[in-house]
Amino acid sequence: MKKIPFKLSLALTAVSLTLAACSPNEKQDDKVTINKNPFPSTYKVLPQQNTLFTNATVLNGIGERMDNADVLIIDGRIKQVGVDLTATNVEVIDAQGKWITPGIIDVHSHLGVYPSPSVESHSDGNEMTSPNTSEVWAEHSVWPQDPGFEAAREGGITTLQILPGSANLFGGRGVTLRNVPGHTMQAMKFADAPYGLKMACGENPKRVYGSRKQMPSTRMGNVAGYRAAWAEATEYKRAWAKYNSDYDAGKNPEAPKRNLELDTLMGVLDGEILVHNHCYKAEEMAVMVDIAKEFNYDSGTFHHAVEAYKIADELAANGNCVAMWPDWWGFKMEAYDMVDENVAIVDAVKNSCAIVHSDSETTIQRLNQEAGKVLYRAIDNGFNLKEEDAIKWITANAAKSLGINDKTGSLEVGKNADVVLWNTNPFSVYARAEQVFVDGAKVYDRFDEKYQAKSDFLLGQE
Amino acid sequence: MNNIQVKKRTFTLSSLVTASLTVLALTSTVVNAKITAITNATVHTVASQGILEQATVIIDEGVITQVYENENTPENIAADEVIDAKGRILTPGFIGTMNSLGLVEVGAVSRTRDGRDEKADITFDASLAFNPKSTLIPYTRKGGITSNISAPVGGEGLFAGQTFAVDLSGDFSSIIEKQNAVIIYLGSESKGSRAQKLQALDYKFADAKKALAKQKNQTAKEKKEAKEPSRDELVVNALLAGEKPLLAYADRATDLLALLTLKKKYGIDLVLVGASDAVLVAKEIAAADVPVILSSIDNLPSSFDSLHVSLANMGILAKAGVKIILAPKGESHNINQLRFDAGIAVANGLPKADAIASLTANVADVFKLNSGRIEVGKNADLVLWSGDPLELSTKVDFMWINGKPVSTQSRQDALRDRYTEKGNMPKAYYQ
Numbered sequence: 039m040k041k042i043p044f045k046l047s048l049a050l051t052a053v054s055l056t057l058a059a060c061s062p063n064e065k066q067d068d069k070v071t072i073n074k075n076p077f078p079s080t081y082k083v084l085p086q087q088n089t090l091f092t093n094a095t096v097l098n099g100i101g102e103r104m105d106n107a108d109v110l111i112i113d114g115r116i117k118q119v120g121v122d123l124t125a126t127n128v129e130v131i132d133a134q135g136k137w138i139t140p141g142i143i144d145v146h147s148h149l150g151v152y153p154s155p156s157v158e159s160h161s162d163g164n165e166m167t168s169p170n171t172s173e174v175w176a177e178h179s180v181w182p183q184d185p186g187f188e189a190a191r192e193g194g195i196t197t198l199q200i201l202p203g204s205a206n207l208f209g210g211r212g213v214t215l216r217n218v219p220g221h222t223m224q225a226m227k228f229a230d231a232p233y234g235l236k237m238a239c240g241e242n243p244k245r246v247y248g249s250r251k252q253m254p255s256t257r258m259g260n261v262a263g264y265r266a267a268w269a270e271a272t273e274y275k276r277a278w279a280k281y282n283s284d285y286d287a288g289k290n291p292e293a294p295k296r297n298l299e300l301d302t303l304m305g306v307l308d309g310e311i312l313v314h315n316h317c318y319k320a321e322e323m324a325v326m327v328d329i330a331k332e333f334n335y336d337s338g339t340f341h342h343a344v345e346a347y348k349i350a351d352e353l354a355a356n357g358n359c360v361a362m363w364p365d366w367w368g369f370k371m372e373a374y375d376m377v378d379e380n381v382a383i384v385d386a387v388k389n390s391c392a393i394v395h396s397d398s399e400t401t402i403q404r405l406n407q408e409a410g411k412v413l414y415r416a417i418d419n420g421f422n423l424k425e426e427d428a429i430k431w432i433t434a435n436a437a438k439s440l441g442i443n444d445k446t447g448s449l450e451v452g453k454n455a456d457v458v459l460w461n462t463n464p465f466s467v468y469a470r471a472e473q474v475f476v477d478g479a480k481v482y483d484r485f486d487e488k489y490q491a492k493s494d495f496l497l498g499q500e
Numbered sequence: 501m502n503n504i505q506v507k508k509r510t511f512t513l514s515s516l517v518t519a520s521l522t523v524l525a526l527t528s529t530v531v532n533a534k535i536t537a538i539t540n541a542t543v544h545t546v547a548s549q550g551i552l553e554q555a556t557v558i559i560d561e562g563v564i565t566q567v568y569e570n571e572n573t574p575e576n577i578a579a580d581e582v583i584d585a586k587g588r589i590l591t592p593g594f595i596g597t598m599n600s601l602g603l604v605e606v607g608a609v610s611r612t613r614d615g616r617d618e619k620a621d622i623t624f625d626a627s628l629a630f631n632p633k634s635t636l637i638p639y640t641r642k643g644g645i646t647s648n649i650s651a652p653v654g655g656e657g658l659f660a661g662q663t664f665a666v667d668l669s670g671d672f673s674s675i676i677e678k679q680n681a682v683i684i685y686l687g688s689e690s691k692g693s694r695a696q697k698l699q700a701l702d703y704k705f706a707d708a709k710k711a712l713a714k715q716k717n718q719t720a721k722e723k724k725e726a727k728e729p730s731r732d733e734l735v736v737n738a739l740l741a742g743e744k745p746l747l748a749y750a751d752r753a754t755d756l757l758a759l760l761t762l763k764k765k766y767g768i769d770l771v772l773v774g775a776s777d778a779v780l781v782a783k784e785i786a787a788a789d790v791p792v793i794l795s796s797i798d799n800l801p802s803s804f805d806s807l808h809v810s811l812a813n814m815g816i817l818a819k820a821g822v823k824i825i826l827a828p829k830g831e832s833h834n835i836n837q838l839r840f841d842a843g844i845a846v847a848n849g850l851p852k853a854d855a856i857a858s859l860t861a862n863v864a865d866v867f868k869l870n871s872g873r874i875e876v877g878k879n880a881d882l883v884l885w886s887g888d889p890l891e892l893s894t895k896v897d898f899m900w901i902n903g904k905p906v907s908t909q910s911r912q913d914a915l916r917d918r919y920t921e922k923g924n925m926p927k928a929y930y931q
Contacts (some may be wrong), residue, residue, distance in 0.1 A: 157803070
């Protein structure tokens with residue numbers, strides 16, 4: 039997939055209203071612009087320490103394994119990875135017998151929007167009132183006190199995308215968070231990460247709305263719904279383009295009426311918002327790829343994609359990332375054709391982007407082992423894969439899907455120092471994260487209570 | 501693939517290595533062998549013998565007839581076939597518990613769901629709906645699971661029906677025992693109070709006990725004229741007599757203690773299921789000798805009834821002397837991962853022997869199955885592993901159910917093979 043810049047510099051002041059269309063010679067009203075970042079990140083790096091890990095088995099996230107290697111973190115960045123590194127004024131951590139990987143990234147989580155405890159009062163992940171709710175943003179539902187964030191951090195998760203649910207054709211915007219404790223959503227928000235747009239194929243939308251005797255009640259109804267929305271968004275984008283060009287030509291045009299739903303879709307057409315499409319079946323993914331071509335946007339990442347193995351070549355050729363469970367199946371018809379090697383088959387194609395995701399407050403805590411299940415079942419069945427390959431599925435490829443691979447997802451020099459120190463091979467069932475770093479700051483230590491955060495909710499419960 | 505040759509032979513120990521068979525992939529073809537010897541195995545007996553190195557297990561007519569420790573292995577063993585384990589680990593087949601295996605094919609397809617019925621109550625026998633040809637069964641075997649306690653989820657009544665035991669052979673004769681335990685769901689209610697059901701359960705037992713006492717004192721004439729007890733009443737009486745366990749789903753510590761009180765009052769064979777708060781009352785549960793069926797991975801407070809869940813809970817309960825059974829919550833399509841859940845419990849403090857017992861001997865004890873241990877007289881439900889049974893990189897190399905080799909090939913393998921096959925024709929032609 040092509041890298042999509044997200045320029046915050048474009049985000050300007052609030053919308054001002056223009057009331058009259060005017061001739062070119064009239065004085066221009068203030069230009070109307072859309073503030074693309076009204077809820078900016080306030081994330082602050084936790085106290086950093088410059089650190090040298092020594093003698094570890096290092097999986098760098100982009101396919102390489104280094105034994106007895108050292109990793110040097112300076113000022114929150116990966117400074118160097120190699121053998122026999124030296125540095126002064128750093129904390130040295132003896133990682134003999136331990137493994138180091140990039141921080142783990144989950145592209146599909148509902149932490150905070152479907153938190154624990156799962157009481158009705160906190161069930162905020164799915165605006166099931168209309169098949170197109172592109173105007174809702176998951177970040178406005180995030181409860182930062184969800185104890186699931188802590189549990190995920192203990193499993194090495196340093197970055198995660200929180201998505202709306204899949205009841206709607208367009209579920210709304212997803213948000214990428216740093217997995218650091220914060221008591222506001224903004225304090226966790228990954229600065230400069232593009233927004234996601236959650237779309238959903240198949241059974242969920244047609245069941246939810248079909249049962250209410252409204253469209254969509256069929257898969258063809260689903261597709262009509264996507265296309266109608268993209269057609270409208272195309273007009274909206276054109277209207278804004280015309281407004282901008284007229285204004286820039288010195289005219290005083292009337293700005294298009296602001297529409298929050300279409301703002302989001304226009305963001306996709308402009309390449310600023312990335313599509314994350316819940317879609318299980320091969321034939322439906324193939325249709326979604328064509329819709330994106332029809333309306334000239336990037337079909338993005340397919341999520342769940344239980345049947346991706348049936349069209350692995352096509353997905354790689356089209357540049358899609360594919361985020362999958364290792365083995366969930368059978369809970370509905372569209373999840374019936376699961377194979378244990380789905381991720382491995384997608385990964386085996388050149389230019390592919392295979393990802394293991396969780397969509398679960400439980401397995402997000404062990405995304406390493408979720409990937410491990412794929413790795414070893416695939417090896418059992420003749421795939422040529424190693425640990426250094428499997429780590430990509432939960433680091434570099436996930437970062438690419440979220441549009442943050444220039445910042446995190448690998449241990450390449452200059453990247454954010456998001457690092458996990460494991461007690462053993464992270465794909466072992468006995469693996470546990472011992473220390474977790476975000477931007478070079480320790481956010482978790484299994485053996486030091488000082489670095490074990492606890493949600494407000496669990497405080498004082500007996 | 502390899503069909504095992506059936507030749508009645510006597511092997512001498514020295515010839516065993518050369519007689520070893522490649523056992524990596526089996527078809528499900530029924531093998532007629534009568535006596536099988538598994539030699540040179542690291543045998544986790546889950547019984548008094550503990551772990552035996554270089555041991556030999558003899559299977560005859562579907563039952564384990566000998567377990568020889570290395571030094572006691574006779575020079576000559578009469579066997580129709582010999583499997584050289586080459587030091588690999590042999591365990592009893594694992595046993596799934598409290599899931600809907602064979603009752604649900606596709607969760608969201610209502611006509612494939614037979615675990616629930618509005619009218620299902622204490623007598624509900626879901627084994628009548630069990631489908632041994634479900635695609636879940638071969639997939640489940642991949643996890644070394646040879647038998648299962650399948651459970652309905654009931655209906656509107658106080659009780660949720662009864663569990664049944666099956667083997668995972670896939671044969672029409674899979675059912676081991678019907679109606680072997682009664683299920684009840686207790687705890688928080690979305691409408692109403694948790695107290696109501698606890699009270700109803702207490703009254704149910706109290707009334708039945710009173711009726712039984714009255715019956716005892718009846719004259720012959722009164723007995724003759726008395727109404728026959730209803731089917732429901734007979735099941736309650738069986739619970740009071742301790743003839744079958746009561747499997748009680750409950751989480752909050754107050755509910756668990758209330759159940760322990762009922763056990764004491766009526767002498768029922770109580771088993772706690774879920775039991776999120778069990779660590780708060782572990783001493784009491786151990787003292788009452790009540791087994792607990794629980795998940796090892798549900799460590800988030802999903803409700804106000806489960807504020808004390810933790811990955812360490814299985815280890816804590818085992819240490820307190822509670823008999824534990826590992827069962828993931830409400831899951832059936834992926835129960836082949838039981839062994840990984842057990843591994844996670846081990847990584848969080850549960851001794852490995854206890855983890856394996858929680859999938860074998862402990863289940864057998866609670867549900868009175870003749871399996872779950874490798875000892876003479878037990879069903880030959882056995883699994884030979886490529887490595888540590890709980891490790892992700894390990895797979896099943898060979899397994900037997902009732903002494904017969906069974907395959908781990910499933911529909912998933914057929915789909916994978918079809919879509920990784922190279923060729924010019926549409927995939928539908930590859931099978």
